[in-house]
Amino acid sequence: MSDIRNSTVRATILDRIARLTPEAQRQWGKMTVSQMVCHCTDxxxxxxxxxxxxxxxxxxxxxxxxxxxxxxxxxPKGKIKTISELDQDREGTPPVNFESDKQLLVDIIEKFVQRSETGTFTAHPVFGKMTNEEWGKLA
Structure with a gap:
């Protein structure tokens, strides 16, 4: 699995984020692109x-x-229900401004990578305690 801590993987992800537009169509699921940006940030x-x-x-x-x-x-696409804190119809952070939300995601990715080099992460709500490598792959 890809690890967002890898600079090549991260560059690909950041490029994809940069190319997103509010009109982008979902690949699966029910969230809009704006909601997905907030979901990933959360x-x-x-x-x-x-x-x-x-x-x-x-x-x-x-x-x-x-x-x-x-x-x-x-x-599997469409088979896993998200936790309420990430669910855009429940407790997920709602979109505000598409470009600002995208920039927040980029900033939080960089913060995540920096933390992985110097510290640890909190426990995952479903998977429990995870290593930095596991978080990097899941992200």
Whole structure:
């Protein structure tokens, strides 16, 4: 799996973000591109401890499913329900201004990478304690 801490991977992701427009069509799911930008930012904010999320993972989530999702398979499109703190219809951060929201995502990615070099992240709400490498792959 790709790791956002890798500069080549990160450059590809940042390029994709730069090319996003409000008119971009979703690839799957129900969020608009503006909502997805905020959703991705919220996930990074949870990792950094800037946004809280309830812990509801069980033993299976924190072991086998975590390993599979991070190292083997991507979550199947449209099959996984997101946690309420990331759900745009519930507690997710709502879009405000598309360009500002994009810039916030870029900034939070850089902050995430810096933290991975010098510190640790909070526990994932479903997968529990994760290494910086695991967070980098999941991000």
């Amino acid at each position: 996930q990074m904010r949870i990792a950094l401890g800037e946004k809280t999320a309830a812990d509801f993972g069980n033993f299976l989530h924190k072991t086998i499913i975590k390993y599979l999702v991070i190292n083997v398979i991507r979550a």
